Amino acid sequence: TSQRKQASRQRFVTEFSQCLFDFVVQLLPTQEELAVKEDVRKLLERLIRTIEPDSRLLSFGSTANGFSLRNSDMDLCCLIDSEDRLSATDMVTMLGDLLERETKFHVKPLPHARIPIVKLSLDPSPGLPLGIACDIGFENRLALENTRLLMCYAMIDPTRVRSMVLFLKVWAKRRKINSPYKGTLSSYGYVLLVLYFLIHVKNPPVLPNLQQIPPLRPISEEETHLQGHNIWFFDDIQLLRQRWQSANTENVAELLIDFFRYYSRDFPYSVGVASIKNGLLTKDSKGWQSDLDSPRYNDLRERNRFCIEDPFETDFNVARCVTKEGLYTIRGEFMRASRILASRPERAIVALAQLCE
Template sequence: GGRLYRHFVPLDYKLMTDYAKSIVESVSPAPEEIAMKNTTLRRITEICSNLVPGSRIIPFGSLVSGFATKGADMDVIFAHDTLDPQPFSHESSIPVKLANEFLKRGFEVDLLIRTRVPILKIKTPGSGEPRSRPGSPSAEEVLKEDLGEEPWPENISCDIGFKAHLGITNSYFFRTYSQCDPRFREMVLFVKQWSKNRDLNSPYFGTLSSYGYVLMVAHFLINIVQPPVLPNLQLIPPEPDTPESELTQDGFNIWYFKDISKITSGELLPGGKNQMGLGQLLYEFFQYFTTNFNFVGEVVTIRRPGGVMYKQEKGWTSARERVGEMTTYQDRYLLALEDPFEITHNVGRTCGGPGVRRIRGEMQRAAQIIRKVSTPPAPESPATAA
């Protein structure tokens, strides 16, 4: 029958590739935005180091990995060697001091203390603030007068964490991966945008973080698609003289191969280069999670060769409570995504049952749509005309 035959017609992904590239283009930040953020970061760093001598601001997240979309937040860690014995809710503790400092400069400030470690959320003064009432000086004029400060670019948000963690390491890890092949970043930006459009990117409301989608894309490009688009950088053994700081952190194995010239030469992919376009890769990505990946029993993993891992072998089977310093977490394993370094951490734990069902349903829908737009018109025949 003509119907069955149509499924075997090779799909033509040109339309999808062009569409995906246009989406990637439209969500990518312009060079001016990147420059402006770098300047803002420098100024924030200066304010912090003036307040706490010897402190540093370490960027991580999409700022480092290159997965930032237009208007994305900046994620940084405040690091210092001075001991701050104050509980962080105390008015003289460093997070509170910083919060007050940015308040004084007209920032919107929010200090979260119910999280594992405190997070200070700051946002540069925006145009929404009352500025110049006639006759009275604007907020900016007051600031310039009081602090001699240049105006800040509007509405840039920055999350400041107070504990160095593996997020810094994993951001550089994915930065290295994205230097292997431009399709990685393109896939990530498209999937990130898709997840936001389809309301599947709300870790606080039962779905997945952007970082979770990064892991899914990486798993697919490293371990699933044949030939792979990306080599597995964690499987290439370190040289014997590799310093300890590159091997372990917080008790976790953080080694990965970092020699960019060897990575880009293609010698790490002996099976030959994967030539698929963005459209086909996206189709195969959604198709893989729709029909091949077993959400009930399997774990999405990056480090494991072949990419097959079971919840059973990690003991990730039933929900359990984990008691942290501040709060008790509900660990769930409905969607299991193994962090590349902190392998005891399920990045998918934010997903509840309804969230997982919606993610799966939307992936199926995406695959169907791409299949539809990529199916060449059927040859003229009486059967299809009917």
């Protein structure tokens, strides 16, 4: 019977892997959607240049890192190359006025937010049946770099990494645990959880640690640092793929099953910090402790229920918005998913539907 069980598990895993792949493919943005978004970026860039001629408008986040789903929002970052540039606050105010006058976008400038941005949206049209949502920020160079890091990880093993990340993003949205404003985790946070799992938990690892591979030639502090943060990582993916191959041969389904099990049972939420750069760290070592009772630590505790270190801004907890209730819900969802997959329904497609109910 153990042999029969083994065979049935193998059958499930193979079928589930194929299902995941087919499911994810139909959620990818269409060529048309990508083309419309690029047109929108160019149009906005042209308009911004009437205010700051030396500016460039670059795309970051999922539209630029290979983890984008159909109708995902557009994250844009404006870089101004001149010395005496306007402040982000002034840019947001002026750009807000300009876009309101010149375009059909619904415009909401937030000049006094912690990170000043202009929020834009466009009503549905034939090319964009669900409209478009877009945030424009300024000088957010670290976000451009972490987008490039995520893109490099996606390129190392496109099938397994992208399928896992895209599935997880859909799953988190459908299960309603993807709203930092409501105490759960951002998409960026979920992507980091997947990468942490593939780099540091899986043995043998599915991905190398790009931030710890030594550079091929000596590089200066100036080249590696941005705003006081070390942003160096090995980015010659073509060379890497020639010289490095993962010894891990598990398919997407096996990895996903293990992922849910790890985050429902094994990750040490109360004391641990997931860091894609440095592996598993402790809250204590980062001064993010959460088990102190004094009221002075209350705020610290509330913000550090769940800890995910940003790959470059290592003093920044990407999961700082996750509340006590939010974490409880997220862990509950990891357990639910784990339970569904462990019960191995007759058909893989049924498991998939149940997961994303």
